[in-house]
Amino acid sequence: MSKYFYPLIENPFSDDDIRKGIKVLKSKQLTLGNTTRNFEKTFTSKINSKYSLMVNSGSSANLLALQCLINPYRKERLKKGDEIIIPTLCWSTSLWPIIQSGLTPVFIDINPITLNIDETQIKKKINKRTKAIMLIHVLGNSCNMDQLMKIKKKYNLLLIEDTCESLGSKYKNKYLGTFGEFSSFSFYSSHQISSGEGGMICCKDKMDYNIIKSLRSHGWSRDTSFENKISKKNKHLDKRFIFFNSGFNLRPTEITAAIGHNQFKRxxxxxxxxxxxxxxxxxxxxxxxxxxxxxxxxxxxxxxxxxxxxxxxxxxxxxxxxxxxxxxxxxxxxxxxxxxxxxxxxxxxxxxxxxxxxxxxxxxxxxxxxxxxxxxxxxxxxxxxxxxxxxxxxxxxxx
Ligand SMILES: Cc1ncc(COP(=O)(O)O)c(C=O)c1O
The missing domain is CATH 3.90.1150.10 (Aspartate Aminotransferase, domain 1)
Structure with missing residues (x-):
């Protein structure tokens, strides 16, 4: 029994969530399939994003966003040493993907009232190497998005929204996570919805979507817009297993997708x-x-x-x-x-x-x-x- 009468979260799963998970287990289709795709579709239409891709954690979503920004298939890719602005109040895996991608984080203090980045301090830190802002929407709140979007526009910066703590929050009636080129969400225990482990990455550009899709699954071309072109160029290779990009395996299971989707509906x-x-x-x-x-x-x-x-x-x-x-x-x-x-x-x-x-x-x-x-x-x-x-x-x- 928990030592807390007031825990961070009591049991986050309803009986129906568990039933949905068991149904997947019984189907024996545990690896990525239609259950995940259906959740991605529902997520996209509900929060009004362009593309959504489920991953095994919010951390993986951040990693994919940063890895996409340096990917050679991207028209404008970031280069080693390019700077990314990030608030000092962040999670470890909001920060490390920046460094793991060869980029340089530049810290900015927070606003003590909103707990979010102090947007008034951003301009001071901008120079020729500044290419993006990694924003953290803290515990359901956000900074002044009007001001932030003005800075983004003026200095032509990319925006990644770490929305891992703020699924469902809106700024002027627009969901957080739909302002930037990329956004990440976490479905870890105690978050707004929970599938145990799990996350979602959203993006606005079709090419970025296909890049992160390949990065999520080993760097292969299967199920991406690259598939036909790459296989025509490489007729000697088995079409199903052409690795044209760098890659990870950051896929969710169908069980987490079923549970996450069921919670997301409510x-x-x-x-x-x-x-x-x-x-x-x-x-x-x-x-x-x-x-x-x-x-x-x-x-x-x-x-x-x-x-x-x-x-x-x-x-x-x-x-x-x-x-x-x-x-x-x-x-x-x-x-x-x-x-x-x-x-x-x-x-x-x-x-x-x-x-x-x-x-x-x-x-x-x-x-x-x-x-x-x-x-x-x-x-x-x-x-x-x-x-x-x-x-x-x-x-x-x-x-
Ligand atoms: C702001 C922020 N970003 C990223 C993450 C990582 O999410 P996950 O635990 O799903 O990897 C968390 C985790 O709580 C977080 O609070």
Whole structure:
């Protein structure tokens, strides 16, 4: 049994999700097939993307986007040393695909209110080598997309949206993940939908779509627009196994596709329940006499219709080590907590080992690491006795 009465996520699977997974298992068609293709189609039409391709994780989606940008089949490919702007508040696999693709990340601090990239700082970091922005939409929120798109246009930059934490959020009625050339989504446990492991990559260009399709499956031409041309040129080869590109194997299984698709069909209701629960929890915490001046709840940015991942909380008036103590107490009192992504990634040992930090200071990201955290949001209706228990556990932890 879980040690938490308030876990990051309770069982994310409905009985029907499990039935759909078992049906695939019984069919014995576990490798990529129509179940995955159907999910891709539904995803494309719901979020209004141009092309979607399911992969085995959100990390793989980021990797494919970056690998596509340096691919020789791309008309305009990025070259070694080209720079990509990225907020310091990012996940490891938002960052590493940049380095793994021979490109150079350039960190930018975050806006302390939205937790997203501080778009007002981007221009300062742009030079001749700047080619793209890797945007992270943090926990269901986003930066000012109007301003960001203006910068993108003015400096002719590519945009990759890491939407792994924000499936279903909209900015001015347009889904996050449909602004840039590429976007990634994660279906890992506790995200807006979950298939255990899984993810989706979306893109706007047909050639990019065919490149990532080949990269997803070993670099072969099968099922891509390259297939006929390549096989005509290479008549001596078995048409089914022509490897014309570099490649990985980042495919999902049909089981994860079936479960992900089934959950995706009810995403609107999952978002709605999380929003209702979020309001109830905020209400009980901020109306609590003891807690109300000790916590600050992060709110959505202007023009964002959020699909919340979790509830982000700042501990007000923190002294050194206060957060550590409170987090330990919350965990002991049955509330599961998480840091807000990785904190300042430039301070993680891996970034230091790879020499990615050049004495730049990112005070806003440091601050949120020192004083903020998040808790999950239940996807089932919650009742008063549960809310009272949450408030009591918070009170006890803040004493
Ligand atoms: C912002 C961000 N990007 C990428 C990922 C990676 O997704 P996955 O766990 O599906 O590989 C995560 C994971 O939670 C994330 O939060």
């Amino acid at each position: 995403i609107n209701s999952l978002i709605r329940i999380r929003n209702i629960n979020r309001k109830k929890i905020i209400n009980i915490l901020t109306n609590n006499r003891f807690l109300k001046d000790k916590i600050y709840i992060y709110e959505k940015n202007k023009f964002v219709t959020p699909s919340w991942f979790g509830l982000s909380i700042k501990i007000v008036n923190t002294k050194m080590n206060t957060k550590k103590r409170i987090i330990q107490n919350l965990e002991k009192n049955g509330i599961e907590t998480r840091p807000i992504i990785s904190g300042n990634f430039a301070k993680q040992p891996a970034a230091i080992k790879y020499g990615l930090t050049k004495n730049n200071k990112y005070p806003n990201t440091d601050n949120i690491y020192n004083n903020s955290f998040f808790i999950g949001l239940p996807t089932k209706k919650i009742y008063n006795h549960y809310l009272t228990r949450i408030a009591k556990a918070f009170e006890k932890s803040f004493k």
